[in-house]
Amino acid sequence: MCSAEDPHLAAFEEHRGLLTGVAYRMLGSVSDAEDMVQETWLRWAGTDETEIRTARSWLVTIVSRLCLDRLKSARVQREQYYGTWLPEPLIAAAPSGSPSDQVDESVSIALLLVLEKLSPVERAGFLLHEVFGHTFEQVAEILGKPAATCRKLVSRARARVRSEKPRFTVTNHEHEALLSRFMEACRVGEMEPLMGLLGQDAALYSDGGGKVSAVPKVLIGRESIARFFISISRQGGPARGFYETSPATFNGAPGLLIHVDGKPVTALSLEVMEGKISKIFAHRNPDKLQGFMQAAAGS
Template sequence: MSDTDLFQRHRNRLFGLAYRMLGTPADAEDVLHDAWLRLQAQDTATLDDPEAWLVTVTTRLALDRLRRAKAERERYAGPWLPEPLAPEHERPDAVLERDESLTLSFLLLLERLGPEERAAFLLHDVFDYGHADAAAILGIGEDACRQRVHRAKARLREGRPRFQVDASAQRRLLQRFVEAMRAPGMDTLQALFAEDAVHISDGGGLARATLHPLHGAERLARLYLQLARHGEGRDLRFEIATLNGAPALLLREGEALTTAMWIECDDHRITAILALRNPEKLARLFAVTNPPGPSSLH
């Protein structure tokens, strides 16, 4: 098998791992490019398990990049949110293990973990490597790997009470949110949110966004009432779409995509709004270059 065939055979799995590690498609693609260069410099005939070699190289490259990214995100202007996959990555065969571990809410939850914990957790719990195999990939002892996975699960449990994947409830509440924004009223908007709801917005210092999380149904309702009134008379369009396997809301002004929003919810109310407004991240979404489809809401 040629190097190209070998790499392409495992590329989707490698991308899925790198993206979950880094939360940014461009960074994941950079990691895969570096892994490809290392493969070209390697005599693959000497490899007992080429897939394990590729996963090991990809994991360690992603770890190095994530350590640098953690420092950069500490200096980020306001909250940092993961970047959605463009639709070309949403093919059924594009990434493996397409469960909640690919949703944007879960990627944000992974930010609670240190780089080493994140890698160990993903290898063991998402990509189904045993502790011994995951330890070998990470270059650590099996007991150390087991401890990292245990700590990661404990940290993730701390954030999980607010995390629920219910596509039908998300889509229903997004529809109600759009209706409330089209006929804004304080009571209507406030009724959408749980009392302890949180709003997180990522503008990256390049677009207007809240610099700190906002908490409480009343504060969120006042924010969106102000935004709705500010948008009166402008060419604003809402589109309910699917990002990373979950319902999301795209807001366009003219043909420009200005916001990608996803929510966490219980059966009846929104518990969190995550609004991506950083134009550099939005520019990489395939949706921005295409006219809205029939699901657009004017």
């Protein structure tokens, strides 16, 4: 490994955050993203930097192409995944608490689920152009396709995303308030207050990965969702054991961790539209909760 003073390493570290951001949005997996960034480093370490025009462009190109290759196998694995698949939570520092702090939609669970419906090149093109600001010529160079082709695929991807994920301006404060009201309504266990927080076509996504109990399919409709959470509450909560909750920030927005015997068993987050809960995401797969345990151990 190079020393901290090595300019070759310093050039890579300068762009590590960008590379991780590209890889995570491409793959929806923190562990896979870290693997791709590490592979990018190995290739960078074996290059002659003097032969590269700009480190940033070279590194983004390499990590994007590695992610495209990984996506091909990942799509097959997700087709065979038991129950509902959700992206691995991307854990961030706690929000600053300012009511004006905006949710980062570019890493939202809702957006990542829409991106799963795109082809790998559409996903890459959309992210590179719409999120990271690359020109169509730059996207074309990264993807190895004509600029006109990239313009068309990005246009298709943008239309798909906008049709399935309308944009709403929601602050962290609004997210926190609605999540708090939702949890309190679940504890009280009354249908009407709970249904009043949910949109008419609200959906519950619960990812257990076949390792823990979870709703096997996406549950649609505010009445069905309200009945489900009231039933859980009346049974005594998660795992029918003593549980506690704590705030957490992941995927660009406030969320909630549910603990049983001090161990996180569910990471809960929301999508909010027009002041109502439109989607609830419940991460239950213990493999996808490892990051929360590591963060707690390191705090």
